Amino acid sequence: MIDFQKFIKSTSFAIKGIRSMIISENNARIHLLASIVVISAGIYVELSNQEWLWIALAIALVWILEAINTSIEALVDLASPDFHPLAGKAKDVAAAAVLIASIFAIIVGIIIFFPKLSL
Numbered sequence: 001m002i003d004f005q006k007f008i009k010s011t012s013f014a015i016k017g018i019r020s021m022i023i024s025e026n027n028a029r030i031h032l033l034a035s036i037v038v039i040s041a042g043i044y045v046e047l048s049n050q051e052w053l054w055i056a057l058a059i060a061l062v063w064i065l066e067a068i069n070t071s072i073e074a075l076v077d078l079a080s081p082d083f084h085p086l087a088g089k090a091k092d093v094a095a096a097a098v099l100i101a102s103i104f105a106i107i108v109g110i111i112i113f114f115p116k117l118s119l
């Protein structure tokens with residue numbers, strides 16, 4: 001039996017998580033600005049369906065990993081408020097995942113938008 005009320009409730013918790021991430025994380029606000037700029041540029045240059053798929057994948061990857069990174073940061077702060085090398089390692093490796101996704105997104109952006117610039 002599918003409980004649709006429960007589904008709506010858990011979706012609202014997830015939306016609350018997105019809001020909280022944007023409010024508390026400077027990086028999430030940078031991702032938001034970058035996403036708006038890239039989507040606007042994509043509409044302007046009339047990207048093909050295939051190009052939109054790559055852009056959507058790149059944007060989604062960065063947001064997914066930023067959400068996981070923010071979640072790990074909060075858990076580390078809760079579990080290890082005092083300095084511990086493993087706490088630092090957990091945060092740094094989670095941040096590395098966001099960096100890798102961001103580099104991928106930049107490469108996708110260059111490959112798709114660079115040829116469209118009429119220099």
Ligand SMILES: Nc1ncnc2c1ncn2[C@@H]1O[C@H](COP(=O)(O)OP(=O)(O)OP(=O)(O)O)[C@@H](O)[C@H]1O
Pocket residue numbers: 025026027073076080081082083084085086087088089091092095
């Ligand atoms: N409890 C801890 N023990 C050891 N090192 C820590 C600890 N907390 C943070 N650090 C180190 O300090 C760095 C910055 O931590 P911080 O929590 O400020 O992360 P941040 O990425 O700047 O987070 P935010 O996005 O909230 O500003 C971490 O990457 C880690 O190397």
